[in-house]
Amino acid sequence: MTISKVQHAVSVLWPSFLLASAATVVLFTVFDPQAIAACMGIEHLERTAAYTVGFFVLWTMNLASSMLTLYFQRPVHVPVIVEPRDLDLD
């Protein structure tokens, strides 16, 4: 089963984008980046910057996952089956 190049690229880029968007919303609804930054001793952190960086980090991670899925879908070599036979080594 072969698919077009566009579909190939889309099948990696797009699902990772969609899930990264959803994950960004959930992640930053639960965790306030400024509160986390304060715990880590960072004084000034723009929330917009954290949201943006967070989104792209998530997209990159999802991208890697999608690419691995695609990679592991490639057919592997079927091992050659050798009939065992008796050997007299002496």
Place this chain on the structure above:
Amino acid sequence: MTAPNASEPAGTFYVKPAKIYPREAHGRFARLRVFAVLALLGLYYLTPWLDWGGRQAVLFDLPARKFYILGLAFWPQDFFFLALLLIIAAFSLFFFTALAGRLWCGYACPQTVWTETFMWIERWVEGDRGARMKLDKAPWDARKLRLKAGKHALWLLFAAWTGFTFVGFFTPIRELGVRLAGFALGPWELFWIVFYSFATWGNAGFMREQVCLYMCPYARFQSAMFDKNTLVISYDAERGEPRGSRKRGVDPRTRGLGDCIDCTLCVQVCPTGIDIRNGLQYQCIGCAACVDACDEVMDKIGSPRGLVRYTTENALLHHQPHVIRPRMLVYAALLLALTGGLVYAISVRTPLQLDVIRDRNALYRMTDDGLAENVYTLKILNMDEHPHRFALAVHGAPGMRLDAAADAIAVAAGEVLTLPVRVSADPQDLPAASSDIRFELRALDTPDLRTATTGRFLGPARR
């Protein structure tokens, strides 16, 4: 429905999709789409400029972590409402898909709406279908360069306005406009304006139907919501076949022909480049451009309209169509229940939250008076748009005492107040070593504004 179109070469390596030049369709459904596009674009571009009570009416203020929708202010704690809203949106989609097919795709999807607008610009600059195809084949000269540059300039301008509006939903748009005019945009604002503009330009200018074919999850699973009574766009093969050209005024029946004159206009107007006469295909976004095109032709040759029309599988098979069926009732009931639930939940929503955190350093302390004392940190979150004064009370063991000045706690609008409190009780009165303690908070100025949270009170083990 789920099988790929027969015209798609199967097993070919890397099919390069041919560029589609949709011909302009005129008619009832084209007018309906223009109306939908203008209404939706108007909603998108104008909403951020509307004010409500001195601030932007719809503002998803991400930097401040607050969503404003008309008179309501939502906090991250209100995530439940967003989740409920998304579920309602999903069920609406199911309901309308089962009822009338891909209405969403044909008239309301942002991909359709912006592609339509970009095609208007394209048609205005480059001309109709024939002129566009000729221009693309022509060698690069001054005229072609001028037309292409003009088209992209207009596209980019429109895309930039779209990106600006998008960011205007998340940060106050008037201030954003001032910063844009003064070249003083923040780096992240600028980034998202450019990113969204680029995405609009790419999706509506270039990707177009490929978004529907390759990227849209809904396009792939919508057929699961179809049944024999779902409204779909279909070619009436019984009436149309055998197709073939004929001279004007010739009765097709005398030539053994159907009503289809094989003019291929239905294929030319199709934005996804399919032939509706091959039957229902997943590429069909239900835009009804082919219905309009065919109706126009039928009018010209004096045949009744509707050779390609909105119909149902049952109607085509001359079976009794059913609009009201169990699937519709279930979707409608769920939709009504969820919407009612959301409206009710928002109407009874208390814009006040009280969190109780027990001091983790000590379980309890015995005072000089022989009382068990627990220390708590209270977080009072006033999500209302007005400041309030609150009274705090504790309920647990009899004679439980609160030591803080708890009769007039002032909390500003949108403030989170951290309040350390000590609670003491006589160990004799405690029902157990660990018992419930209820903190009650009520606004002094608004009797309805009250909340309560239960925590644990620890004391010495009883002998």
